[in-house]
Amino acid sequence: MEDINSAQSGTAVETLAQQFPNTVLKPGSPRYEEENSRFWNRDNADIRPSAIVTPSDAQETASILKTLSDTKTDFAIRSGGYMPVPGYNTSSSILISTTHLNSIELVQGNLVRFGAGNQWGSVYDFLEPHGLVVPGGRSRPVGVGGFLLYGGVSHFYAEVGWACEAVVEFEVALASGDVVVASEKENGELYWALKGGGKNFGIVTAFTMKTRGLPKMWGGVRVAVGARETAGKVFEAMHDGIQGDVDEKAHVEVISFFVPQMCQSGDPMFALCLAYAGEVERPEALRGFLDIEAVQDGTRIATQRELADDDKQNIGYDKRGLFRAFSYRSNSQLxxxxxxEYYTLAKQSGMFDEDAGAMAALLWLPAGRKLSSGTSAISLGEEAEPYLSCNICFRWEKPEASKKMHAVADAIAEKLKKKVQDSGAFIPFTYGNIAGVEDTTFEGLPGKTRKRLREVAARYDPQGVFQKQVPGFNLV
Incomplete structure (x- = not known):
């Protein structure tokens, strides 16, 4: 089978090289090596595609897709390169990189249109002089494509819901070689499916999103030592923040991490990433987090761009990494x-003996009512209750440690998931942008949603190119 795949990719590379000589990059060329370094997980950069293809517009993207469909050649798609799942945004066959799809412009006054090759930092750089913001990634290096296609959690999640809810139009290259627009008025079913449905329908080459005027807001990162008493206060505040009457201007992301050299007390650290959509110092809605003693406090009045520029754990593209995740509804004690249990298991696992500079982190996404019950493809239903998505993240440097790290993370993830299942709090759906290959994503959605997504995929990709030839979270 490998020989067949290799022959297919070789045929496709030569065909594409004749059609688009300036677009196909082959191993050894400087542009190839530069493109193949753009992965948050260095394990993905170790994979060497037969060619990297960098289309310059939607029609060229569609023509490339038609060739890959006709030759039944496997390929992967990459926007910002942030997805750490091994092989999900790269391939030993062909990688389509959206790097050159990087235009940004204001349209119709209050809408912003940008290519899929942008990172959020570029979008914020463009919008800041206009005093505008958009519900995008909370860190500058995150790519726009995967973020929006799997939902996206922004500083405005409590008000907007998934960031994809603010997309008013997708430009999509299909495997048929056609380019279509998906919006409420045109290809409406595809428009709905792309708001959370991932890579399963085509390659989105451009997004058009609603903006809002917000020259400055309050936010930043507060760092605290994660002793048990402090952790209890953090989790009480986090659970309170998605229950009852929620201030929709408030945002929180709770990140905990343990690095032996940094955490010499033996306790993990917390990075409490806070924001409030207004120039309000110490907003009342976030008082539970502000009353926690901090060893470092970076909160201030700032622009969206400045908040995205803040240093956050795990953002650098210089290490290896992985994700595992699960979702649940419960209380602060669970x-x-x-x-x-997570940090006890991590310390006992031997992962820090394998790589002394390794980091184990645990992150929580508080999925309030707007996230759980919105109109996107990953809504859990109109009456869905708020929940938490919990993300396991490892980071390390040594390539020889990768096998050990994945084995440890998988073992810990299964133990924690069983703990949640035994408590009766488990939710099968996992947000794709924080999930690992073993986690349930689309299969955790309501049955009628899965059926509708499959029907849309069958209509716009009748040959199943994006189910059969493209790695990633497929529809089931």
Whole structure:
């Protein structure tokens, strides 16, 4: 089978090289090596595609797709390169990189249109002089493509819901070689499916999103030592923030991490990433987090761009990494138990003996009512209750440690998921942008949603190119 795949990719590379000589990059060329370095997980950069293809517009993207469909050649798609799942945004066959799809412009006054090759930092650089913001990634290096196609969590999640809810139009290259626009008025079913449905329908080459005027807001990162008492306060504040009457201007992302050299007390650290959509110092809605003693406090009045520029754990593209994740509904005590058991298991696993500079992190996404019950393809239903998505993240440097790290993470993830399942709090759906290959994503959605997504895929990709030839979270 490998020989067949290799022959197919070789045929496709030569065909594409004749059609688009300036677009196909082959191993050894400087542009190839530069493109193949753009992965958050260095394990993905170790994969060497037969060719990297960098289309310059939607029609060229569609023509490339038609060739790959006709030759039944496997390929992967990459926007910002942030997805750490091994092989999900690269391939030993052909990689389509959206790097050159990087235009940004204001349209119709209050809408912004940008190519799929942008990172959020570029979008914010463009919008800041206009005093505008958009519900995008919370860190500058995150790519726009995968972020929006799997939902996207922004500083405005409590008000907007998934960031994709603010997309008013997708430009999409299909495997048929056609380019279509998906919006409420045109290809409406595809428009709905792309708001969370991932890579399963085509390659989105451009997004048009709603903006809002917000020259400055309050936010930043507060760092605290994660002793058990402090952790209890953090989780009480986090659970309170998605229950009852929620201030929709408030945002929180709770990140905990343990690096032996940095955490010499033996306790993990917390990075409490806070924001409030207004120039309000110490917003009341976030008082539970602000009352926690911090060893470092970076909160201030700032622009969206400045908040995205803040240093956050795990953002550098210089290490290896992985994700595992699960979702649940419960209380702060269960979350504290998950936190305690996670770091106990990580320390006992030998991962820090394998790589002394390794990091184990645990992150929580508080999925309030707007995220759980919105109109996108990853809504859990109109009556869905708020929940938490919990993300396991490892980072390390040594390539020889990768096998050990994945084995440890998988073992810990299964133990924590069983703990949640035994408590009756488990939710099968996992947000794709924080999930690992073993986690449930689309299969955790309501049955009627899965059926509708499959029907849309069958209509716009009748040959199943994006189910059969493209790695990633497929529809089931």
């Amino acid at each position: 979350t504290l138990d998950i936190y305690t």
